[in-house]
Amino acid sequence: MTMWDMIVLWIGGAMTLMIFSFLYKDNPFYKFAEHLFVGVSAAFWMVKAIQTTMIPNMWAAIWPKSVTGILHAAQHTEPNYVRLIPLGLGLLLLSRLMPRIAWLSRWAMAVLIGFTSGTYLVRYLQSDFIAQIRSTLIPLVVVTPQGLDVIQSLLNCVLVFGVLCALMYFFFSLEHRGVVGGISRAGIWVLMVAFGASFGYTVMARISLLIGRIDYLGEWLQSFGKIL
Amino acid sequence: MNILKNFLLQLDRRIIYAAIALAVTIPLVLHFAVPLKPSPIVQSLFDALEALPPKSKVILSFDYGPSTLPENDPMAFAFARHLLTRNHRIYMMALWATGARNLDHTIEQVIEKEFPGKVYGVDYVKLGYKAGDEGLINTLFKDFKGMYTTDGHGTNINDIPMMKDITTLEDFDMILNVGSGRPGTKEWIQYAGDRGNIPIGGAVTAVEALLLYPYYPRQLKGLLGGLQGAAEYETALISKYPQFGTTGRQAQVYMGPQAVAHCVILLLVILGNVSYFLGRRRK
Amino acid sequence: MKKRVPLIIIFCVGTLFVLAIFLPFPPFPAMEGEVSVWFDILKGFAFVLGGGNLIRVTADKIRKGHPDRFYLWVTLVGFFGMLVVGLLQLGGPIAPGGDFTTEGLWFRRIYDGIFAPCMAAIFSTLAFFVSSAAYRAFRAKNREATILLIAAFVILLGRTPLGNSLTAWLPDFLNFLKIPWLFEKILMYPNTAGQRAILIGIALGIISNSLRLILGVERSYLGGERS
Amino acid sequence: MSLFLSVLTLSPLNYEYFAFDKINLFVILILLVTAILFFVLKARRGKTLSIRKIAGLEAVEEAVGRATEMGKSVLFVPGSRDLDDLQTLAGLSILGSVARMTAQYEARLDVPVNRSLVMAAGQETVKEAYLAVGRPDLYRPEMVHYITDEQFGYVAALEGIMVRERPAACFYMGAFLAESLILAETGNSIGAIQVAGTAMPVQLPFFVAACDYTLIGEELFAAAAYLSQDRRMMGSLKGQDVGKAVAMFAIVIGSLLATIVALTGSSFVGSLFRAFIRLFALNY
Incomplete structure (x- = not known):
């Protein structure tokens, strides 16, 4: 372990404890860690955006010669002038900095919003609407060579009627009264089972995160032992 | 009885926090490990790797950040051990910017330490991170070396021996994804597995696993779900290759605290209900 | 303009x-x-x-x-x-x-x-927050909350070695009372049913919301007032 | 329908200009779009459409009112993803309605965001809401402010804001990841009224467990329409119901056909079932 590794580990351990101190109550240590993390992480993603997107995908695409020798990806490639479009949109977006022409930035936003709504519309129609209906087209009774499989049939019924009842819960036009009320109430029960199950399932993942952190703190403590 | 009642009714959340912290720390200090039998979905991925002929080309994609290290790192380590023991070639890449560090970590902790005989560029290569998320997978399908013109160290890709016979994603024999979200296993399935008929193996956090079961066994060779999946894979690996009996137990050591913490949470649910009914009776 | x-x-x-x-x-x-x-x-x-x-x-x-x-x-x-x-x-x-x-x-x-x-x-x-939420939120206050509680409890039990051994003594014909069996079936059937209905609903919500945006019915984020 | 489909897909049509393998998708798309358009246009002609009460949304105004009475602020979190997620856009639409309420009640509004583009769109939204109710004097651009793109850096800052500013009402509307429970539990510890809405299936249980009201999936997308009381927007909700009816009808028919096949083994019904399933085939 080099000296630098050691220093990084110390700072990391200290930061971890500062964050954990929030669980007791808000305090100056947490405040310090929080503010430092906000500043550092905002800059981290900004640097990443410039280095992994702006330079290789825009600058190098439009003007590959300028980065020859620096950026290997750009060598010997033809300029891709299509990327002038996002450059233009980006400049439109920056018009927000000048109040008089700030409304121009809405044009760039409009492209983004149009893109998001168009792609989402068909993507969800395919993967969530059609595909989910397709997976629910199953027989309510299951017959095996040994005869009727009662348990599997019941389970299939739970699945099909579960989907139907829960869908009924989402109907906006109908007040939840009478028959509709009864069905949608069953729908809520199905949703509750789903929520309970996925909550219970997720607990495990969350605990592992803490184990990892405490293990890290153990390593941190051991590093003190090495010094003393 | 009354003391207990008041304690439960006014239970400070910090006492709960302390209970969980202890439930995790004590078993960790005591190295309390839990033996696990590999479940079919894990065993099936292990067998798929076993069935590959030696020198197969396998992508290992690191699509997770530092926040899910404890769940994902043991999976990546186990894959690396398994692949190198079977003499396969590993191509390491990352769809996540924050995954690049974890990739290095695997090389430093596992490959360099436990496999000093393996040669960089012949047995394993670090391709590193490229931006573009699932779009990158799409591009790799058309032109692999156009996207990766150099490796992670800046060496020209054509100077790396194990890259000689790679032109598209279809040249690979298997893709292993260690992931914790989007892009991850689902995107590898949709954009690479389904399209190029390349076998996909997934290793994801427990939360993600829930969403991936529907893809097994048709689109997904197997799946390690969370720490438990990782520990099961370690069991399978150690029983076949006992040399990893001491080094390859990261996830198993983590499973002890996991089990204890789970019991504590179950207890909390019960206590919560006891306190609720006690409180109601008092009114 | x-x-x-x-x-x-x-x-x-x-x-x-x-x-x-x-x-x-x-x-x-x-x-x-x-x-x-x-x-x-x-x-x-x-x-x-x-x-x-x-x-x-x-x-x-x-x-x-x-x-x-x-x-x-x-x-x-x-x-x-x-x-x-x-x-x-x-x-x-x-x-x-x-x-x-x-x-x-x-x-x-x-x-x-x-x-x-x-x-x-x-x-x-999150590990801490999950535990305090488990203590507070999983209470049998009414029928819905009780269903949530039972489902969560079975799944939690199924994720521990304890849960598996708890019902291991049951004879085979009572298989459907064993925790691992319940664990798997709850995840695969009622859970899937609920998730599927949510997904179908979300897809419709997205389709309709996208359409409102594309047609300009919904435009508050552009600073244009609704007519 | 199945006959129509098989005729279409078998006939020597030119696949170069139209992806005929996705014709089923196209048909369903047209069906849903027509249904939604029909009700939007019907509503525009002045037809009043009744929509059932959504408990979480009834609570929004009450929460803003309580914050005003207590002299505390209202915190609005439009999710943790960018403008390329439709949930973020839905969250921003709800922000528009909430901002109108805070403008009317003169309550303080705080909208910390973790994406620059969301900040830009959010500022426009809030500004327009304050203008619309005639209180541009109360609008401050800092109401919507950027923190950091880093998910957990954003969460750390939100936790800090919650325990220090102690908002009386917290709204979480949009796409949420792991932070959902951290936010909801912190909000719970400061005793705020919390209304959440998301279409992230994995995060819904946490909001349901820890918040006062939760908009589940589709309700998030309906919320803006409901809160704005805009007739055309309400019309689109009726259109969605047609979609649900189609889905339910398809599931009933499909599973009945499958059941008959399982019970009788009839080859005629079998081919009918296979034709029906093709309607829902995916061809990427």
């Missing part, structure tokens, strides 16, 4: 992307991938606005003598420090490919020492 043009743009771009998947000839199949790249580039431009806003709001508070001035300075120092160290790639070779893993890079040291530990620590506090 200020309000009409954005609406026309949304309509054209939105319709284009809906139709694109039915048009198998160039440039349509590759269009989504290309525009995602544009989106990333635009995010890069937007950082100027976001980062600028962070600095301005923070600096404003410091100027007005906010009681937390010291901490606000910490944010500014952290921000500019990381920015300079990252953009100039201090301590390592200049490689604008974005690889920050090179040994000796200051960017990597700050990442390892501050960024990664903070991120992981905050994420791991």
Whole structure:
């Protein structure tokens, strides 16, 4: 372990404890860690955006010669002038900095919003609407060579009627009264089972995160032992 | 009885926090490990790797950040051990910017330490991170070396021996994804597995696993779900290759605290209900 | 002009992307991938606005003598420090490919020492929050809450070695009372049913919301009032 | 329908200009779009459409009112993803309605965001809401402010804001990841009224467990329409119901056909079932 590794580990351990101190109550240590993390992480993603997107995908695409020798990806490639479009949109977006022409930035936003709504519309129609209906087209009774499989049939019924009842819960036009009320109430029960199950399932993942952190703190403590 | 009642009714959340912290720390200090039998979905991925002929080309994609290290790192380590023991070639890449560090970590902790005989560029290569998320997978399908013109160290890709016979994603024999979200296993399935008929193996956090079961066994060779999946894979690996009996137990050591913490949470649910009914009776 | 043009743009771009998947000839199949790249580039431009806003709001508070001035300075120092160290790639070779893993890079040291530990620590506090939520929220207050409680309890039990041994003594014909069996079936049937209904609903919500945006029925975020 | 489909897909049509393998998708798309358009246009002609009460949304105004009475602020979190997620856009639409309420009640509004583009769009939204109710004097651009793109850096800052500013009402509307429970539990510890809405299936249980009201999936997208009381927007909700009816009808028919096949093994019904399933085939 080099000296630098050691220093990084110390700072990391200290930061971890500062964050954990929030669980007791808000305090100056947490405040310090929080503010430092906000500043550092905002800059981290900004640097990443410039280095992994702006330079290789825009600058190098439009003007590959300028980065020859620096950026290997750009060598010997033809300029891709299509990327002038996002450059233009980006400049439109920056018009927000000048109040008089700030409304121009809405044009760039409009492209983004149009893109998001168009792609989402068909993507969800395919993967969530059609595909989910397709997976629910199953027989309510299951017959095996040994005869009727009662348990599997019941389970299939739970699945099909579960989907139907829960869908009924989402109907906006109908007040939840009478028959509709009864069905949608069953729908809520199905949703509750789903929520309970996925909550219970997720607990495990969350605990592992803490184990990892405490293990890290153990390593941190051991590093003190090495010094003393 | 009354003391207990008041304690439960006014239970400070910090006492709960302390209970969980202890439930995790004590078993960790005591190295309390839990033996696990590999479940079919894990065993099936292990067998798929076993069935590959030696020198197969396998992508290992690191699509997770530092926040899910404890769940994902043991999976990546186990894959690396398994692949190198079977003499396969590993191509390491990352769809996540924050995954690049974890990739290095695997090389430093596992490959360099436990496999000093393996040669960089012949047995394993670090391709590193490229931006573009699932779009990158799409591009790799058309032109692999156009996207990766150099490796992670800046060496020209054509100077790396194990890259000689790679032109598209279809040249690979298997893709292993260690992931914790989007892009991850689902995107590898949709954009690479389904399209190029390349076998996909997934290793994801427990939360993600829930969403991936529907893809097994048709689109997904197997799946390690969370720490438990990782520990099961370690069991399978150690029983076949006992040399990893001491080094390859990261996830198993983590499973002890996991089990204890789970019991504590179950207890909390019960206590919560006891306190609720006690409180109601008092009114 | 200020309000009409954005609406026309949304309509054209939105319709284009809906139709694109039915048009198998160039440039349509590759269009989504290309525009995602544009989106990333635009995010890069937007950082100027976001980062600028962070600095301005923070600096404003410091100027007005906010009681937390010291901490606000910490944010500014952290921000500019990381920015300079990252953009100039201090301590390592200049490689604008974005690889920050090179040994000796200051960017990597700050990442390892501050960024990664903070991120992981905050994420791991979820373990505590999950437990306190389990204590408070899983109470049999009414029928719905009881169902939630039972499902969560069975799944939690199924995830422990204890749960498996608890019902292991049951004879085979009572298999359906064993925890591992219940665990698997709850996940695969009622859970799937609920998730599926939610997904179908979400898909419809998204289709209708997208359509409202494309048609200009919904336009508050563009600063244009609803008619 | 199945006959129509098989005729279409078998006939020597030119696949170069239209992806005929996705014709089923196209048909369903047209069906849903027509249904939604029909009700939007019907509503525009002045037809009043009744929509059932959504408990979480009834609570929004009450929460803003309580914050005003207590002299505390209202915190609005539009999710943790960018403008390329439709949930973020839905969250921003709800922000528009909430901002109108805070403008009317003169309550303080705080909208910290973690994406620059969301900040830009959010500022426009809030500004327009304050203008619309005639209180542009109360609008401050800092109401919507950027924190950091880093998910957990954003969460750390939100936790800090919650325990220090102690907002009386917290709204979480949009796409949420792991932070959902951290936010909801912190909000719970400061005693705020919390209304959440998301279409992230994995995060819904946490909001349901820890918040006062939760908009589940589709309700998030309906919320803006409901809160705005805009007739055309309400019309689109009726259109969605047609979609649900189609889905339910398809599931009933499909599983009945499958059941008959399982019970009788009839080859005629079998081919009918296979034709029906093709309607829902995916051809990427």
